[in-house]
Amino acid sequence: MQEHTPKPRAGFTRRHFVKATIATGIALSAPRVFAAETAAAGSVPLRPLGRTGEKISVIGLGGYHAANPSDETESVRLIRAAIDRGITFMDNCWDYHDGASELRMGKALRDGYRAKVFLMTKIDGRKKDVAARQIDESLRRLQTDHIDLMQFHEVVEMDVPDRVFAEGGAMEAMLEAKKAGKVRFIGFTGHKDPSIHLHMLDLAAKHDFRFDAVQMPLNVMDAHFRSFEKQVLPRLVKDEIGVLGMKPLGFGYILRSNTATAIECLQYALNLPTSTVITGIESMDILDQAITAAATFKPMSSEKVAALLARTAEAAATGQYEPFKTGSGFDATTHNPDWTG
Numbered sequence: 001m002q003e004h005t006p007k008p009r010a011g012f013t014r015r016h017f018v019k020a021t022i023a024t025g026i027a028l029s030a031p032r033v034f035a036a037e038t039a040a041a042g043s044v045p046l047r048p049l050g051r052t053g054e055k056i057s058v059i060g061l062g063g064y065h066a067a068n069p070s071d072e073t074e075s076v077r078l079i080r081a082a083i084d085r086g087i088t089f090m091d092n093c094w095d096y097h098d099g100a101s102e103l104r105m106g107k108a109l110r111d112g113y114r115a116k117v118f119l120m121t122k123i124d125g126r127k128k129d130v131a132a133r134q135i136d137e138s139l140r141r142l143q144t145d146h147i148d149l150m151q152f153h154e155v156v157e158m159d160v161p162d163r164v165f166a167e168g169g170a171m172e173a174m175l176e177a178k179k180a181g182k183v184r185f186i187g188f189t190g191h192k193d194p195s196i197h198l199h200m201l202d203l204a205a206k207h208d209f210r211f212d213a214v215q216m217p218l219n220v221m222d223a224h225f226r227s228f229e230k231q232v233l234p235r236l237v238k239d240e241i242g243v244l245g246m247k248p249l250g251f252g253y254i255l256r257s258n259t260a261t262a263i264e265c266l267q268y269a270l271n272l273p274t275s276t277v278i279t280g281i282e283s284m285d286i287l288d289q290a291i292t293a294a295a296t297f298k299p300m301s302s303e304k305v306a307a308l309l310a311r312t313a314e315a316a317a318t319g320q321y322e323p324f325k326t327g328s329g330f331d332a333t334t335h336n337p338d339w340t341g
Helices: 072-084 096-108 128-142 160-165 170-179 194-206 233-239 250-256 262-271 284-295 302-316
Strands: 046-048 055-057 059-061 118-123 147-152 183-189 213-217 242-246 276-279
Touching: 055 059, 059 284, 072 096, 072 284, 096 128, 118 128, 128 147, 128 170, 147 170, 147 213, 160 170, 160 194, 170 183, 183 242, 194 213, 233 242, 250 262, 262 276, 262 284, 262 302
Parallel strands: 059 276, 118 147, 147 183, 183 213, 213 242, 242 276
Antiparallel strands: 046 055
């Protein structure tokens, strides 16, 4: 079973010796698999989200892909099915499908479903006024009075952290929203380069701020190329910041390399000290795939990890199967600067 065929977002098009311990500096023979606890409704294990005190499903539902079905009712059915089967972590973003992703998820979370999930969404605004407006728009679309985790989306250029933390920047709006009870926890995301993530973390420290969660690509290819796993993950673990893995299948590109199966890709990411692994789910078949990966996951031996990384090393060497790192085709905010302000 394979992941969806990649589709462009509105507003732009998509352009064109391994040892088990080198990946993170953490002993992968004894990975930090946190808990066997599962959500009451299903068979998906839960793990802690950093130091927040929250526990979330090890698989997260990707909000962009959940809105890919042409029929809105199918999206609602898919989201509710995922929740019924134990997926509690809901991913979304202010800009996904020009707001349609949040609108559909808002409808899916009616009838008591909102209380069953840990809801995350993201904003693109870099200025205070733009960020504040987007936070309120997300709340309205998602039909909720608070977001459990709000994240700065697409920290993909080196100046983004400086803009967020500047006087009159988006962090001011985020902190005000948290004080008002609109936002519980704060994080950021990015798919471009580990050095940008590290700059964001460094700047936060200079402002005496600690993020609650950080989202980044974690997959069998990332371990070899501009690796978030090697450069960023150890710092998050050390600081007890929640680790949100994304692109476990590389938006479907990794499967095209014929070096790993979808289940292997998902379980490799689960084997890392992730709080959740967010994956694109746009059909019941792919939901089944994600649930199977979570329900059958067991900590991987160092030998199994080494063999998988050896199998993917050559294909991963140039970033060919992680185009979100090497080009601008996945950088929605770059193609839509009006979103950032």
